[in-house]
Amino acid sequence: MRWTQIKWPKTVTEIHVHVGGSVPLYRLWEIAIERGIRGLGGGYEEFIDLVKIDSSKVKDLDSYLKIYDRIELIQSGPSAIRESIIIAIHRAYRTGGMVSIGPGGEGGSPSSLFSIGRLELRLNPMKRTGAVFLKGEHAGLYDVDRVIKASCGAVEEVELAFKNKIQSGLIFMFGRDMTFEANMILAKKIQIWREKTDKIIGLDLAGPESINPLSDPRRLREMKEVFDEAGGGVGRTVHVGETPHVDLKTFLATVEALDPSRVAHPIVAFRAYWNKKDDRGLKLLKERDIVCELCVKSNLLTRAVADLAEYGRIINTLDEFGIKYTFSTDAPSLQGTSLAEELILLLDNHAATEEQVLRALKTADECSFLPRSGW
Ligand SMILES: [Zn+2]
DSSP states (O other), X not given: OOGGGSOOOSEEEXXXXXXXXXXXXXXXXXXXXXXXXXXXOSSHHHHHHHHOOOTTTOOSHHHHHHHHHHHHHHTOSHXXXXXXXXXXXXXXXXXXXXXXXXXXXXXXXXXXXXXXXXEEEEEOXXXXXXXXXXXXXXXXXXXXXXXXXXXXXXXXXXXXXXXXSSEEEEXXXXXXXXXXXXXXXXXXXXXXXXXXXXXEEEEEEESOTTTOOSOSHHHHHHHHHHHHHHOSSSXXXXXXXXXXXXXXXXXXXXXXXXXXXXXXXXXHHHHHHHHHOOOHHHHHHHHTTOEEEEOHHHHHHTTSSOOHHHHHHHHHHHHHHTOOEEXXXXXXHHHTOOHHHHHHHHHHTTSSOHHHHHHHHHHHHHHOSSOSTTO
């Protein structure tokens, strides 16, 4: 069936989008100029070349994440993160349902299949302080409290301006590439700020699995401590098992220790089942009723998934085990894509059926960390 004939919901929920990946590139360029950021290449075209994620540049998760480092610096400080979040939510509402996206990450088609009416945005506030974490530093130029306050304030402002036509909230991410001490500082800040605002809706873990796969039980215990320090009462999701650096044993231990209700890209669980008939990962997801956050184009770009045929196999395997899943864009502006475009990609290539896509959209509505009240 052609996607134009599908009865799409008027508004949908998108639950896996990074602030670093959802500011259109031309807007990032403008922010960088305004803030006097160095290292932007030799002009606009070169800048676009530097930050646009495409298959010629990205070969795995590590090279995908490298592009984020530069963007996180551009988005550092209270005023840049505030502006970035306002742009990111507005972008989702305006272009999330568009069937194609133009160069620079802006809307490329006037026809929309739906609007994104509820949006979960994720970011690591410590990485917006201007600190360079890989060098062991965790004190940047900017104050993390001011970054958090500006982020939450930006969400409130957009919701007010949109007269509640869009609802949004922030998932704060801990970093695999940050020291225990830096993650702990963030956890303590989250605990304090959750008392002051309802815009922090969840916790996440992200960053290169190659640097810290959490296979060392001590590192995993530390990460659990960090999550527990941030406190309960908010949603939990974890990026885990996207690369071969995380084996099935580590995947199982991570899910058990960090106790998420959703996981992002748990590719290792499929591989273990397909290649070794080891279904422990999938069974654990089913037992705990954990929802899988799938991001089609991102998984193809990082080569976590080989092609759309393999994507179809993932979706069918999830259905075979009765595990819930959702589709999101991860980094729509960097990938030059929209949620609608990615769903069409699945449908056109017979990687998912209309029923599977519509069910995934409903699951995103239901498993969202956003409060139902006021919506
Ligand atoms: Zn992600």
